[in-house]
Amino acid sequence: MSSVSKWVYNFGDGKAEGRAEMKNLLGGKGANLAEMSNLGLPVPPGFTITTEVCTWFYDNGRQYPVELKDQVAASLKSVEGIIGAIFGDPQNPLLVSVRSGARASMPGMMDTVLNLGLNDVTVRGLAKRAGDERFAYDSYRRFIQMYGNVVLDVDHHHFEEILESHKRDRGLNYDTDLDAGDWQAVIEGYKEVVQEALGRPFPQDVQEQLWGAIGAVFGSWMNTRAITYRKLHDIPASWGTAVNVQAMVFGNMGDDCATGVAFTRNPSTGENAFYGEYLINAQGEDVVAGIRTPQHLTIAGREANGSDLPAMEESMPEVFHQLDAVRLKLERHYRDMQDIEFTVQQKKLYMLQTRNGKRTTAAALKIAVDMAQEGLIDEAEAVRRIEPKSLDQLLHPTLDPKAPRKIIAKGLPASPGAACGKVVFSADEAERQSQMGEAVILCRVETSPEDIHGMHAAAGILTTRGGMTSHAAVVARGMGRSCVSGAGELRIDYKTGIMTVRGEKIAAGDVITIDGSTGEVMLGHVPTIQPELSGDFAILMGWADRFRRMKVRTNAETPLDARTAVKFGAEGIGLCRTEHMFFDTERIIAVREMIVAETEAGRRAALAKIAPMQRQDFVELFRIMAGLPVTIRLLDPPLHEFLPNSEAEMDEVAKAAGTDIQRVRHRALQLHEANPMLGHRGCRLGISYPEIYEMQARAIFEAAVEVGKDGQTVIPEIMIPLVSTKKELDILKAVIDRVAGEVKQATGVRIDYLVGTMIELPRAALRAAEIAQSAEFFSFGTNDLTQTTFGISRDDAASFLPDYQRAGIFEHDPFVTLDTEGVGELVSIAAERGRKTRPEIKLGICGEHGGDPASVYFCEKVGLSYVSCSPYRVPIARLAAAQAALMGEKPASEA
16 A cells, blocks of 8 residues: 555536646646636546546556546546536436646647547437537447447558548548548448457446546557657656546537647747637648648637638637636736637537646747747746757758759748758658668658657658647747648658659659748758857847856867857867867878877977977967967877778878888787777877977967967866876876976066866775875866777767666766766765865866767756857757756756
8 A cells, every 4th residue: 555545636617626837746737637627727627537547547557546436436426516517417417538647748748638538428418418410420430439449449441441431432532521420430330340359249348438538548558659759859758647637628529629739829939929820610630730731729720821811809709808818817827928728619618628738849948039039038947948959959950051952842930940951751761770870751641659659869850741739849949949840732642652742753752952941842962051149049148158167168179169169159269189180181191200200309200390380370269269268188099090990091191201111001000000090199199299298388379479469368278188197197197297398498578377187087086085186287088088998989878878878877877977976986986085185176078078068067066167069059058057056956947
């Protein structure tokens, strides 16, 4: 027995046992249904079975707590009392919907059953009560189809084939053309399909139906698509899902009925305008399934999309104005953009759901900034609202407006941004080609939750059916994928692998471009341009910078990267990898000449050729960074990485070095290492060949002097890599200090500079107090620190890391998100011990973790001075650092 005895919470009739803050227990849907009931909105009554039952279910061999059955029966009785109908009653049946509701929104990932409680007897009672046989049998066939698919696991295409062949035989085009007799014939076919598939008839016992549906919702928490979605969105399996059982209201009772999905603001642009779609004489699944073309809620929406179907504002003006009032009330109450589901039954409005709406990043920024300026939220809350990783959507190219384009079709602009790639027609193929490095556009008639892995792998998504609230649109917006939905002119034939439109044939593998901001589909590759980061982005980032404590620098060694990073708000360079400069075609020969030289004099002669080029590199970087700090890491990789493999290149090196090819081959063999990650690299090179570090230090100081002539102050931060002992650092620091003295003597200019080290070995972290006696700053190289702590090579781990994640050994790839328990503890120890020796020591992080939000929160917690990351991740790190300062540890998405 569990200590928790209350497993079920009731709502409806203007009151509820739950409230919005209880979403961990009631799931998002259950908590919001309770909240809407408490707000006095017209919510059909029902009850929520808590997420704790889901956890119990999986912890106890898929059994239920002993008290659950009685609690569900009591809650069902309460719903019967409010509605005035009895569950399973032949004359006056109560029908219910059974829906999932996890604490994090997982649109389309889990299972739903509508019209539950119908059987061969109750359907007649419903027909009599509604005075409409057609409606009753339409509802029954929907129930058999949904229940058959979701609970009994009968593939939905069996049902669709029966319906399509019946329409063909009768010469009918639309489901709405079928009468009661047609639906009765279809139902018989449906029941035969179930009998054939299961060897038993479709269940007529309404209690069996109810518990079957409840079990299916809990079961769907562990289905493949839900597991994939959770993995993509970092949702723990332990959270579980709730089950919501709610009295049915009907949008398919006739032309004074409707159902719809709406957003309180535009989820693509963020514009403060009511946005959504509805269908007359339909049930909720019809809107999102994309089977019928939905109509717009507002006249403005209809006109903007060139639709000639009447807007709800025109066809149901009274109900529309009620809905508009509810939209404003909900938005003010939740202080966020809401995604709402509603049904109109015989001109009466019912609210079925509200939740914080999924939106594009551009929309999220606009909504956050607008709401702060409207006084609904404060600036700190606006900063918390934006998921840092989502900024990625804004930082990448859009289509060049001047580029020629051949538009072959137009659909709905479902998720903005441009994408170009090869056409694929299945999710599996999208995933396969993406793993081979191909950019692909996933083209489907409509997407379903089973396609989630392919949608994630694709650069963009194109569907021929479905509206702005279809599965494809909602999931693509959440993932930041470009999406064009409902491009109805396109015809896709999965069997032949060909898409046709206006006489044009597009085969799998052909290249197309889609523009999710305009809905255009184009043949071939259309060039793109970089985005302008102004407006709402600039305002919100300004607020973030005000709340942020840590500085954000960039990892850059090329002028292009440095300029990009400055444009994105970088406050210096935290890692300039000098070896990247050595690979330049003009200087690689001299570098190789230096490596094959057998004497110090030979090495110095080759280094003398490299020195002016290296000096110029630093001049450019110092000028671009205009006085901001620049941390330069001296040569780090093992020398064999620079040596050629081909005979022709070896011959070239031999000639430049004045030696023969045999000697070059011999040197390459000599330098070969069994494990170069742990070999002759980093400061070990400086100890063996101090002249290399000497040349680099001289180039840095001479560049600083040259840039200083322009009146710019440059304080280079020189970083010694892979130090494990204080003695290594002392020897190399003495070389740097000597060169600084020589440059001062030659130029008459005294240069301020710092010498520090990279902490990337566990021993260095543990001996940080001692190392800080000589080091003026530490930069945590968490890529190597992760490798050396785990004993895992980043280059080879990809083959087995997925097994570790599947087995639950690693929750995340430790090279993507910092392992705070092991690697993080070493960082904490080094920071603490370093500060004890040198209280003002500057502490940074420059592994790729510097751009990962979860890792940035950890850096704030440890009190690092700055994080450094690749240029395109600078805005992400700025926002994550602000949220970390505001919240202590956790990102907005997990709070």
